[in-house]
Amino acid sequence: MDKNRLFWASRRGMLELDLVLLPFLENVYDTLEQEDKERYWALMEGEDQDLFSWFMRRTDPEDPELKKIVDIIRANTGLQME
Numbered sequence: 001m002d003k004n005r006l007f008w009a010s011r012r013g014m015l016e017l018d019l020v021l022l023p024f025l026e027n028v029y030d031t032l033e034q035e036d037k038e039r040y041w042a043l044m045e046g047e048d049q050d051l052f053s054w055f056m057r058r059t060d061p062e063d064p065e066l067k068k069i070v071d072i073i074r075a076n077t078g079l080q081m082e
Contacts, residue, residue: 001037001041003025003029006025006029006040006041006044007022007025009041009044010022010024010025010044012048012051013048014048014052016052016055017048017051017052017055020055020073020077021051021073023077024073024076024077027076028072028073028076028077032072036068036069036072039065039066039068039069040069042065042066042069043066043069043070046066054066054070055070055073055074055077057074
């Protein structure tokens with residue numbers, strides 16, 4: 001997916017998601033393996049409420065492929081559990 005289109009897909013309706021996704025896209029996305037980039041693309045199809053719940057560790061995605069990219073995002077955006 002074109003990076004410009006991905007930027008717009010990463011801009012969500014919630015400020016909290018923008019604060020997670022946009023820095024990830026800027027700082028980490030380019031270093032991902034192709035499979036993880038494709039997982040990120042699939043993640044962008046999700047609902048904002050689900051993404052928020054996943055990033056705040058309230059729940060985990062049922063899909064193991066989405067869980068992989070959620071875990072990568074959590075580990076690279078200051079969302080680690082101490």
